[in-house]
Every structure is written in C-alpha cells, then in structure tokens.
Amino acid sequence: MKKIRLLIPFLLLSGCSNITVLNPKSATGKDQAFLIWLGFGIMLLVLAVVLFLLVRTVIMYRYTKAREHDPTHYLDDKQKRNLQLAWTIIPVILLVIIAIPSIRIAYHQSPVAEADSRHEGEHIHVSAKQFQWTFTYDTDKKENNLLVLPEGETIILHLSTEDVIHSFWVPELAGKVDAIPNKPIVYEIDHPEKGIYKGKCAEYCGIQHANMTFTVKVVSKEEYENYIND
Ligand SMILES: [Cu+2]
Structure with missing residues (x-):
C-alpha cells in the first residue's frame, strides 16, 4: 500500500x-x-x-x-x-x-545551414526572442505568435533568434529545432494538413519560457495567398 x-x-x-x-x-x-x-x-x-x-x-x-x-x-x-x-x-x-x-x-x-538549403517551397522567416515568435513571409507580411501555412506544400522555415537559444516545436507537425544565435538554419515541414495546432518553445529560455507559445493555422493555398498579400 x-x-x-x-x-x-x-x-x-x-x-x-x-x-x-x-x-x-x-x-x-x-x-x-x-x-x-x-x-x-x-x-x-x-x-x-x-x-x-x-x-x-x-x-x-x-x-x-x-x-x-x-x-x-x-x-x-x-x-x-x-x-x-x-x-x-x-x-x-x-x-x-x-x-x-x-x-x-x-x-x-535534419536542419541545414542557409547555404545548404536544398528544396523549393514556401519560405517563411521565423525569429525568436524572449518571449515571442515573429513570422515573416515573402510579401513582408509579419505577425507575432501566429504562423499561417498552406496545406500540402513544402514549408521552408528560416529559423533565427535575437537573443538566447530557443526551440521551435509544433508537436503535431514537426520539431523540435533549436534557433541558435548568429547561426540561421533552415528546417522543412512537408505536407501539413488543414487544422489549428499549438506551437511552443521547447528550450528553457528564461522566466517567461512557458508562455512562449504560438498558434499554427494550416489553410488552403488560396486562403494562404490572401493572408500573406493582405
Ligand atoms: Cu524560448
């Protein structure tokens, strides 16, 4: 007992x-x-x-x-x-x-260095800092803590950090991949399915680490184009 x-x-x-x-x-x-x-x-x-x-x-x-x-x-x-x-x-x-x-x-x-990026796809820049994620698209559309992706495509994320090491993680889609100071890396997510998912920082990065979350919305290609051109 x-x-x-x-x-x-x-x-x-x-x-x-x-x-x-x-x-x-x-x-x-x-x-x-x-x-x-x-x-x-x-x-x-x-x-x-x-x-x-x-x-x-x-x-x-x-x-x-x-x-x-x-x-x-x-x-x-x-x-x-x-x-x-x-x-x-x-x-x-x-x-x-x-x-x-x-x-x-x-x-x-495996994530690769910028110079070794191999594939074609939707390029999105992901910038981490204490305690926030910023996602920037080809059209200069920028949003904090919300990542919108087109379904079924190859997504090429360019990960970087403004301060300490963070780790990009969307359990249902992909990760964990570290964002490392002064060393931008490229990470791919293949063929995401439509839906709304939770993302988080998976590397303890400071006092508000647990609140360093973001939302991932996977939408149709058309909705995606509208979103990034908005
Ligand atoms: Cu973090």
Whole structure:
C-alpha cells in the first residue's frame, strides 16, 4: 500500500494530456511517429521474448536436489554454439531494421545551414526572442505568435533568434529545432494538413519560457495567398 501511495505523485507529474506527437498532421510528423512506433514495437518484441525465456528458464531449471542448476550444463557444444550465434545475429538484424529508416528520415529531416538549403517551397522567416515568435513571409507580411501555412506544400522555415537559444516545436507537425544565435538554419515541414495546432518553445529560455507559445493555422493555398498579400 505504501508503495502505491509513493507512485501517485509520479503519475501526476508525468502529465496525462494527449501525446500529440503520436497524432501527426504532416508528412514530417508522420515519419517521426513511424520511427517512434518502430522502435517501440521492436522493444516490445524483445521484451516479450526475454520475459518468456526468463520464466521458462526459472521453471524448467529450478533447483531440485536431484540436479545442479546450471541451464547450460544440459546443452551440448553444438547447442551452445547455436544459442550464441542466435543471440548475436538476431540483435544485429533488429538494429539494422531500426537503423535503415532512422538514418533515411534523420538525413532527410535534419536542419541545414542557409547555404545548404536544398528544396523549393514556401519560405517563411521565423525569429525568436524572449518571449515571442515573429513570422515573416515573402510579401513582408509579419505577425507575432501566429504562423499561417498552406496545406500540402513544402514549408521552408528560416529559423533565427535575437537573443538566447530557443526551440521551435509544433508537436503535431514537426520539431523540435533549436534557433541558435548568429547561426540561421533552415528546417522543412512537408505536407501539413488543414487544422489549428499549438506551437511552443521547447528550450528553457528564461522566466517567461512557458508562455512562449504560438498558434499554427494550416489553410488552403488560396486562403494562404490572401493572408500573406493582405
Ligand atoms: Cu524560448
């Protein structure tokens, strides 16, 4: 009972709100969620096999007066070799299964320096400062704490900061990406879906950090054009 009471504050502290990164609304977010589920699935598989073997071993090779309790004692050399091969090769295969999509997605999504920006798309400048986000469009339209995006396009964000390090994060779309002083970087969001999302600063940046939030509105291409030409 005492142990259960000890657990309660941890449950409260863990926060029970929806895990929005697992409800992605952009191609970028979907790739990230895929990696989370892939890693989680393989972890569950490994856990199930290890628990099964543990319970099986504890029962099959439990101590009795009649025998010694060394499981490998009952295996011949060939069985031991096969076991060692299995627990070497299978983890390598699992790591390769995780590594291939991880490297592909990480390479595709990594923020790059301005000079290395690779793709065409809607360019938007994102400037962070304590404790506010400013979004500037090609038409010189400027707005604080509201980011409007066209649905289904490739969005190219040019991230910069006027003071300390901040981190751009829209859990349902993409992020977290640091905005670093004197080092503008480019980050892409692919194919956002229509909707209204919450964004926040994900790097502790000062006393009002928790209030450094913004709203993301993904609208049709037409509404977007009207907005930035307004
Ligand atoms: Cu911040």
